[in-house]
Amino acid sequence: MTPAADHVPLRAQLDTLTTEAFRSDLADIDRLPTLEIAKIMNGEDATVPTAVASRLPQIAAAIDATAARMSRGGRLIYAGAGTAGRLGVLDASECPPTFNTAPTEVVGLIAGGQPAMVTSVEGAEDSKQLATEDLDALVLTEADTVVGISASGRTPYAIGAVEHARARGALTIGLSCNADSALGAAAEHGIEIVVGPELLTGSTRLKAGTAQKLVLNMLSTITMIRLGKTYGNLMVDVRSSNEKLRARSRRIVSLATGASDEEIEAALTATDGQVKNAILTILGGVDGPTASALLTDSHGHLRAALDTARKTG
Structure with a gap:
């Protein structure tokens, strides 16, 4: 079988994903004035909060379940590849200075490890086994919450993390940007924020990335509110490190x-x-x-x- 033929099944899968859909109305976007492109992009971005709003009940349920586990000493663990993984690491890294959490309390796992934060680690996202190994290194418990993050909802690393965590009795959340995703089906709490095709075909660091960032903001922030890390809207657990x-x-x-x-x-x-x-x-x-x-x-x-x-x- 030729290399080209090997990729036919994957191409067929991508053809079914909203996040990979081609926008024929934007086929000549490179010919437009910069201001016009900026207006189009801004208009696309403005649709994201509405997509998030349509899933608020699911988000709230996931937050309440997460807070219940964390109140028993559990951890919030994000797992993703590429942009999704970086967003998880970003959200986790901001919790210690904002809420005075221990560095081990909110954890971001990215396929390929630390090097993948700044460069592509080939093949890492395709490995469920790698996700299992990364979670085993954390000694997962039933009090933990694992959030698999994947724009497509089909990334093996994110799905593998959720499947392994669920088998270990941990709470699982699947955050994706396509309906009826494999990731959503694998998790107890599937959160699917359907933002539609991207301005640049398949560039899911755009609307999908924005949607993921908004949901992760909610997951960590509201969980911390539920855990008593705030007084009203004041960050009373802020760490005075500088x-x-x-x-x-x-x-x-x-x-x-x-x-x-x-x-x-x-x-x-x-x-x-x-x-x-x-x-x-x-x-x-x-x-x-x-x-x-x-x-x-x-x-x-x-x-x-x-x-x-x-x-x-």
Whole structure:
């Protein structure tokens, strides 16, 4: 069989995918003025939030299930190849500074490992076995959540990750951009954001990538809200690892309490710079050690700790 013939089945598969569809109305886009191309691209991008909105019930259900597992000590693990994998790694890497999670609490796996973040690792996305090995290295548990990410919904690495995780009793989510995808079928929670054909045929870093980023933002952010990592819309678990974040910490305490600069500095000093604890000392009228104990008892939920402080104060 010739190499060309070997690729016929794959071509036939791609022909069925919305994300790979050819837009004949854009066949002459390279002849248009730059501003006109920008307007077309912007119009295409504007359709993505609507596609995400149509799947909000599925997204919310997946978030609630994820938060329930993580409240038992589980981890949120993303697994994808190429752009999808990079988006997972990006979302995971932003959780420690934003929500003070441990680096091992939200994890991004990309087919081919770290080198694949900046260059293509040939064949990595085609291996279910590689996904199994990557998850086994993390010693997967039933408390974990594994999110397979694939624009096409047919990437073996993402499907393999979900299949292996589900067999191990972990919660599984499949995020794709085609309806009736193999990835969605493999996961307990299938989230299929159908954004339609891309501006450039098959370039799924565009609308599909934007859709995936929006959903991953929701998965991590709302899960952290459910876990008590925020107070209202304030990031009270922010990690003060540099001067910008230290300034943000002081501002968050100010917004939450309305206290004077002197009170805020004293509270942050008494709590080793922990924003949530500092807010509790001011609003709850307790000292640093008591604030820490109350937050431990409330599993990190500031509102619950405040209620207890006010009732016993």
